[in-house]
Amino acid sequence: MGTTTFTMNQSFPMNAWYAVAWDVEVKKELLARTVCNKKLVLYRTSKGTPVVLEDACWHRLLPLSKGTLYNDKVVCGYHGLEYNSDGRCTFMPSQETINPSACVKSYPVVQKHRFVWVWMGNPALADEAKVPDIHWNDDPEWIGDGKLIEVKCNYRLVVDNLMDLTHETFVHAGSIGDRNVAEAPFDVVHDENSATVIRWMKGIDPPPFWKSQLGKKMKYEGKVDRWQIIKFEAPCTVNIDVGVAVEGTGAPEGDRSQGVNGYVLNTITPSTEQTCLYFWAFVRNYNLHDQSNTTELREGVSKIFAQDEDILEAQQQAINANPNREFYNLNIDAGAMWARRITDAMVAKEQN
Amino acid sequence: MRYRNIWVEAEVCGIAQVAENVMEIKLQPQVGTVPFSVGSHIDVMVPINEVMEVRSYSLVGEYTPNTPYTIAVKKLPSSRGGSSYMWMLEQGNRIKISHPTNNFELAYNSKNYLLVAGGIGITPLVGIAEVLAKDPSNKVQMFYIGKNETDMPYLERLKNCLDSRLTIHFSESMGTCDTQEIIKLAGEDTLLYLCGPLPLMNAVRKNWEQSEWPNTHIRFETFGASGKMAPQAFKVIIPRYNLEILVDENDTLFNALEHVGIPMMSDCLKGECGLCMVDILEHSGIIDHRDFFLSDDQKEENHKFCSCVSRVANGAITIEVPYQGETISK
Incomplete structure (x- = not known):
């Protein structure tokens, strides 16, 4: 470990829980937030579980936050592709099947100490016990x-x-x-x-x-x-x-x-x-x-x-x-x- | 999410045969490896008839810093040249590869996983199994199907990692695997990860879709390689242009159409997007639909044909193409 400088290099680790919203901010509607340079869309399912997805449609990259929430799924506001809380596409227009690679990234989420926390790094390391003690x-x-x-x-x-x-x-x-x-x-x-x-x-x-x-x-x-x-x-x-x-x-x-x-x-x-x-x-x-x-x-x-x-x-x-x-x-x-x-x-x- | 491929030069730094027809190849990019998540693949440029084509290979195991990428390539008798080229590689050779991308991302929002691999389809699932096995709170079951012991790579490695959670099925001695039995291992929150030859994938998918488990809990990886029948040359008639062409056993209808000057559109070239479809007017023999775009009903109707992957066995096909120009010009 060398000197500690105050330069402005890429300054944040990815493998950490970051507060993305107050718990009450995440409702049954779409909310856009940016964390670690990544645009995210947040919502809460009817069971009350907070969800964080990548805010770009798999198809044409339109921010999903410009779409709507319907039956716990995000409906893209452009061509109606639908994504569930895992980020899996569940509907594609004008075809009977769904492209197997169609999905958007779904991030690990935890609600704790009145905040909704998201893990932007390797999801395998997203241990709930690592949420900061607040x-x-x-x-x-x-x-x-x-x-x-x-x-x-x-x-x-x-x-x-x-x-x-x-x-x-x-x-x-x-x-x-x-x-x-x-x-x-x-x-x-x-x-x-x-x-x-x-x-x-x-x-x-x-x-x-x-x-x-x-x-x-x-x-x-x-x-x-x-x-x-x-x-x-x-x-x-x-x-x-x-x-x-x-x-x-x-x-x-x-x-x-x-x-x-x-x-x-x-x-x-x-x-x-x-x-x-x-x-x-x-x-x-x-x-x-x-x-x-x-x-x-x-x-x-x-x-x-x-x-x-x-x-x-x-x-x-x-x-x-x-x-x-x-x-x-x-x-x-x-x-x-x-x-x-x-x-x-x-x-x-x-x-x- | 699709990312633009970033191509880098890589050196072959290790070759080992890991099963009768499977070669493990280690690749060290000049610029160093980049971190990837399990389930990722790299694209490789392979020269086929002097034209560069792209082949995708899953990365075996988890990312480890300062360690080359590992892929495993099966020698396919019906190869269009991709696997034969890979099998000719020698230590020190340099090839063009892409940075890893992942279309088979592991979701961590469950505690219950069923992994089903057939043959060389094991490659993306090795790392997935290893990551999942690390967390003792995960319930992991793997079903690995292959011809026989010598034909199946990574058996020992998976036994060590999964122990009794690994079920091995030798189809040579035990016969065709009853995919119904596999589905019985699943529950409401089970995520199914599937990779293998098309008939196996179709059977498992069909069983899953008929089960009570959510359709969205199934994830599968395709590289559009296999079909019901061994590939053979087939005749294609295009009345609009008064043309009759032969699609070679190593070629695709998509390529053959472009070759005679019929412009075609495509995105994935592995039977997922449906952009390269042509209309079937008549056919003889068996249409071997190898795509994932058409539904089973649509495949049965035989009105549409994904020209990038699908084939005809023991017969010919008469088609209409989307191009409607007066003449074709090469």
Whole structure:
């Protein structure tokens, strides 16, 4: 393993589960999505099973998403060829038989943690156990919601962004960002498949967002211990354990009972080299039955992420405008660099 | 999905006889191999009467990085020259091959698989069996039919891989295989993968279609090579142009028509698309329909004829062609 560069080569492994939609987005109608440069069509059968097919008719390549769904089959909107959920052609116009090679690719699909996941690589390796752990998204002890943002940048720029929250100070000033984040030291640990950035800010004034969240659980005005534990799971899932607790009540040692805890769940699917499907959710383990809190948080985080989106798209354009330039890396980029190196290794392994 | 063929030069880097009439050939492309899924084939350019033609051969086994492609070629007595050419290859020879493509893709959405191979039809199924056997949660049954032990390639390899899940049928000593029995091994979620000579495929397909199992659960691979009868020359009369031609035992009606200047249309040249059809006006002898385009009923009617693969045995055929120009010109 050599150096970790920030160049924009083919940047995603194929043998991985990628979130392609929120579960509720996949309905009994055709939905077009692009994952790993492949155009896909999604739908749900009458039994409730999500289906992902290649979005190009075997015959004349018209996107099948321009067709219709009829009896759990996709009917091409051009000449009426029909495909079942395995991608097998089941009807051809004006002939009594069906060409034996007529089919479109059907991809392995799993629905888990409120997302529909697709496996774009070797289907023999599509093991359901490899779906990234985002269990907080449907764990009864947690509540929350999220959105999908289609960001016009390479997915790794979003991972970079999440792996270093120093940016909160500058991009999200006034909500979650303040000088404490930029000034606090952090630790980075990693293994073959993951990298974790741990940052504790002890004895600080809570930023406005956390002050109000803590207020939903208890009356408290003083200083807090704040944490951000960012865990990257290759190739593109980043779960961030965040929260504040009353100063000195033992949160760093593991007792978070005097605080509020949230998870920012992120999984960023490469769509093309220049676009990604960024699925996120914010979940909390307090105030579980307050639906307004859920909506407020979703919309609040949504505004915060719009700030990131603006930065990330501008960054991608700057990369395009400077094709011979590479990034410099700072100490704060350690988490992002480990994430990239792990992903690079996955990509390299597939290409050998 | 169809992909444009990418042709590369490859070197023959291994030759071994793996059954009485089967030669295993290892091919190393100059540009390196590319990953393929089981069930894939490569196309090979073979010179036939000094004209380059394309033959398809299934890849044996799974893709392994930095390992040559393996194909196995059966020597056919009725070969049009493809297999004889392949059998003459020697270590170090260079030939043109395509990157692998897959028309026989393995679907992983079931846990229940029935693999049926006849003779050289085993080639795409070796890799499929090996991949499926790796996952202990798959229920895999293979039925492998051949003349006798010496005539069937990869028997040991499959025994090692499948053990008791492999049923071997020697037609020489055991007689014709009862395909009805094969279908009985299937269930509601069974996917059937089938490759072999046309009569076997037709019999299995017919049994399957009459069974309660979904038609879409059957997948088969064709290379349009075999028929009910051994190929023989046949006479073709085309009244519109006052023509009588002889289709050689090594030739097809499609080629013969083009040769005399009747323009024809085709896509697959293996009896799947139906574009090369001609109308039968009269015939004697037996029409040996070798295509997969016409339904059984249509074949019985004998009104249409797929000129790229189908033949006439012990007789002649009078046809109308789609070309209706006043004259034909060569």
